[in-house]
Amino acid sequence: MGLVSTNVAEWGGAKSAARARQILTLRGVTLSFGGVTAISDIDLDVAEGEIRAIIGPNGAGKSSLINVISGVYRPDRGTIAIGDTVFADVPGSRVARLGIARTYQNLALFKGLTVLENVETGRAATVSSTFIEQVIGIGRARREEADTRARSEAVIDALHLTSVRDRLVGTLPYGVQKRVELARALVSEPRLLLLDEPMAGMTAGEKQEMAGFVLAARDRFNASIVLIEHDIGVVMGLSDRIAVLDYGRKIADGTPDAVRADQRVIDAYLGVAHDDDIIEESNA
Amino acid sequence: MTTASIPLPRPASAIGRVPTWPLPLAVIVFAYAGIPLFASDYLYDAILAPFLALSLAAVGLNILTGYAGQVSLGSAAFMAVGAYAAYNFNLRVEGLPLLASIVFAGLIASAVGVVFGLPSLRLKGFYLAVSTLAAQFFVQWTLTKFSWFSNYNPSGVIDAPALNVFGYVFEGPHGRYLFSLSVVVALTVFAARLVKTQTGRNFIAVRDNETAARISGVPVLHTKLLAFAISSFIIGVAGVLWAFAYLRTVEPHGFNLDRSFQILFIIIIGGLATIRGAFFGAALIVVLPLVLSRAGTFLFGSYFDSGVLDMSQRILVGALIIVFLIAEPDGLAALGNRIARRLRLKSPTN
Numbered sequence: 001m002g003l004v005s006t007n008v009a010e011w012g013g014a015k016s017a018a019r020a021r022q023i024l025t026l027r028g029v030t031l032s033f034g035g036v037t038a039i040s041d042i043d044l045d046v047a048e049g050e051i052r053a054i055i056g057p058n059g060a061g062k063s064s065l066i067n068v069i070s071g072v073y074r075p076d077r078g079t080i081a082i083g084d085t086v087f088a089d090v091p092g093s094r095v096a097r098l099g100i101a102r103t104y105q106n107l108a109l110f111k112g113l114t115v116l117e118n119v120e121t122g123r124a125a126t127v128s129s130t131f132i133e134q135v136i137g138i139g140r141a142r143r144e145e146a147d148t149r150a151r152s153e154a155v156i157d158a159l160h161l162t163s164v165r166d167r168l169v170g171t172l173p174y175g176v177q178k179r180v181e182l183a184r185a186l187v188s189e190p191r192l193l194l195l196d197e198p199m200a201g202m203t204a205g206e207k208q209e210m211a212g213f214v215l216a217a218r219d220r221f222n223a224s225i226v227l228i229e230h231d232i233g234v235v236m237g238l239s240d241r242i243a244v245l246d247y248g249r250k251i252a253d254g255t256p257d258a259v260r261a262d263q264r265v266i267d268a269y270l271g272v273a274h275d276d277d278i279i280e281e282s283n284a
Numbered sequence: 285m286t287t288a289s290i291p292l293p294r295p296a297s298a299i300g301r302v303p304t305w306p307l308p309l310a311v312i313v314f315a316y317a318g319i320p321l322f323a324s325d326y327l328y329d330a331i332l333a334p335f336l337a338l339s340l341a342a343v344g345l346n347i348l349t350g351y352a353g354q355v356s357l358g359s360a361a362f363m364a365v366g367a368y369a370a371y372n373f374n375l376r377v378e379g380l381p382l383l384a385s386i387v388f389a390g391l392i393a394s395a396v397g398v399v400f401g402l403p404s405l406r407l408k409g410f411y412l413a414v415s416t417l418a419a420q421f422f423v424q425w426t427l428t429k430f431s432w433f434s435n436y437n438p439s440g441v442i443d444a445p446a447l448n449v450f451g452y453v454f455e456g457p458h459g460r461y462l463f464s465l466s467v468v469v470a471l472t473v474f475a476a477r478l479v480k481t482q483t484g485r486n487f488i489a490v491r492d493n494e495t496a497a498r499i500s501g502v503p504v505l506h507t508k509l510l511a512f513a514i515s516s517f518i519i520g521v522a523g524v525l526w527a528f529a530y531l532r533t534v535e536p537h538g539f540n541l542d543r544s545f546q547i548l549f550i551i552i553i554g555g556l557a558t559i560r561g562a563f564f565g566a567a568l569i570v571v572l573p574l575v576l577s578r579a580g581t582f583l584f585g586s587y588f589d590s591g592v593l594d595m596s597q598r599i600l601v602g603a604l605i606i607v608f609l610i611a612e613p614d615g616l617a618a619l620g621n622r623i624a625r626r627l628r629l630k631s632p633t634n
């Protein structure tokens with residue numbers, strides 16, 4: 001299935017996303033684990049070409065929301081529309097073909113593969129050759145392999161990973177692994193990119209660099225982005241619109257300035273301390 | 285935006301970047317041209333024949349367990365399926381070339397492998413291992429229960445056919461060795477290529493993080509069943525070599541649970557998810573009892589009988605497994621890498 005290749009000119013520049021096409025529409029999405037309601041009756045819209053932040057205190061349900069959108073969890077209620085296709089639960093095995101890619105709060109790389117191989121796996125959904133064709137290396141298998149390789153190297157280059165291209169990912173520092181995950185997601189040329197705390201556990205310098213890559217993901221790779229991030233400075237600088245969750249409910253939604261001024265947001269989130277700067281252990 | 289990324293050391297393990305084919309090629313040339321210069325019948329029949337068959341079985345299991353992460357205790361069952369299928373194709377299909385019988389036998393083993401691989405779609409790790417035991421017992425039971433498979437031979441032990449390839453008969457210890465070697469080389473080259481393709485990357489992706497693999501677009505269910513299919517094909521053909529080129533009889537008893545464990549131990553000791561590890565592990569498992577018996581007789585004389593040998597061998601293999609699991613989980617292959625790296629670091633040129 002071909003991916004929709006969005007044209008930047010269509011939405012006429014980054015910030016005027018208001019009139020652009022809707023790429024993701026959640027209506028009344030609810031998910032609970034046993035007695036715990038992780039997200040409750042959430043509506044969320046993401047327009048094409050937008051960087052859409054989701055913030056909120058720990059346990060607010062941000063990751064759960066991304067897991068529901070990417071088909072990792074199935075919601076109890078509500079609908080999720082990807083483009084024009086409406087799902088009661090998104091099929092995880094099809095999200096790549098639907099043009100969705102994601103990163104994970106706690107790294108989910110393939111430790112036994114090198115950086116290059118991890119990134120190449122991000123194109124698995126585009127492969128149609130059989131293993132026999134691949135082993136012999138003929139025809140479409142050869143073309144696919146060359147195409148996968150070229151695109152992977154281009155993304156590796158764009159994310160400044162060239163020097164570690166052939167390293168096993170498990171041997172790399174945490175911040176670099178986070179970048180590899182972004183590369184693996186980007187290489188599939190998603191129209192919707194879901195980033196779950198891409199800057200968690202990073203140094204200030206690394207965060208800055210990652211912020212640049214997030215912008216590049218939209219501006220050069222034409223992805224619309226859902227971004228979960230605790231660093232409020234980063235969020236305010238990057239996003240077009242921000243949704244704020246608290247205890248599984250959406251308590252505010254709007255432009256950075258509007259959200260910053262919202263009293264409920266200040267009470268629930270901005271005013272209180274949270275653990276955004278705790279350096280997480282890499283999941284070695 | 286600045287492009288100053290964190291300074292990272294150049295890959296310390298330059299080993300990954302060195303061309304990987306010259307060494308295996310040298311080994312293959314040596315196996316064809318070097319070994320026959322000095323090999324005795326004993327070396328061919330008692331050491332190399334089982335070594336080649338077990339190596340191939342271990343290559344097959346490594347694809348399933350080492351690469352794709354699906355634990356199996358049914359290897360010997362798939363060897364048995366291969367051996368009996370090849371025997372029956374050869375016996376019952378008039379004029380079918382031996383190589384075709386072997387390929388068909390591999391395909392039958394493949395099909396059986398996929399059936400017993402179906403639980404892998406729901407089960408993981410220990411539970412999957414237990415469910416593959418079903419293959420082990422079911423296949424052994426079927427082959428002993430229905431004597432059609434052994435052509436109603438009262439003893440259940442049947443002579444293997446001659447190794448006839450397009451009119452040329454591989455005879456004698458050297459001939460059988462060349463036959464086994466060629467089959468092993470062909471399938472090993474196939475396996476070594478396979479693990480470097482997208483399919484091979486999919487195996488590892490499914491093993492390392494099934495959810496991330498699925499979301500990245502890896503067809504997880506298909507990939508698991510494909511691993512069972514390819515692995516069982518190779519193990520099935522290894523069973524043919526075991527029966528036709530090593531034992532030269534076909535009997536169900538050699539394909540018992542002990543054999544399944546032996547092949548699992550080979551890949552643990554040799555190194556999971558490496559092709560060469562299968563050969564290192566098989567060499568160790570085949571040579572160990574011989575060395576042990578020599579050493580035992582030398583040290584303890586006639587007191588070291590076959591019972592003691594068998595016991596001490598089990599203890600030693602058990603100890604080795606524990607040592608490897610604790611000290612070198614990546615097996616002999618990784619040990620070899622580390623020694624190579626040491627040597628390279630010591631040499632003044634690098």
Ligand SMILES: Nc1ncnc2c1ncn2[C@@H]1O[C@H](COP(=O)(O)OP(=O)(O)OP(=O)(O)O)[C@@H](O)[C@H]1O
Pocket residue numbers: 033036037038056057058059060061062063064065105
């Ligand atoms: N797999 C799960 N099983 C049980 N409970 C879960 C599971 N995943 C999330 N939860 C619960 O759902 C709630 C929301 O969790 P979620 O991970 O979505 O929060 P979050 O906003 O991403 O928090 P953080 O900022 O700490 O990442 C929490 O109470 C959490 O304990």
Ligand SMILES: [Mg+2]
Pocket residue numbers: 062063064105196
């Ligand atoms: Mg989270």
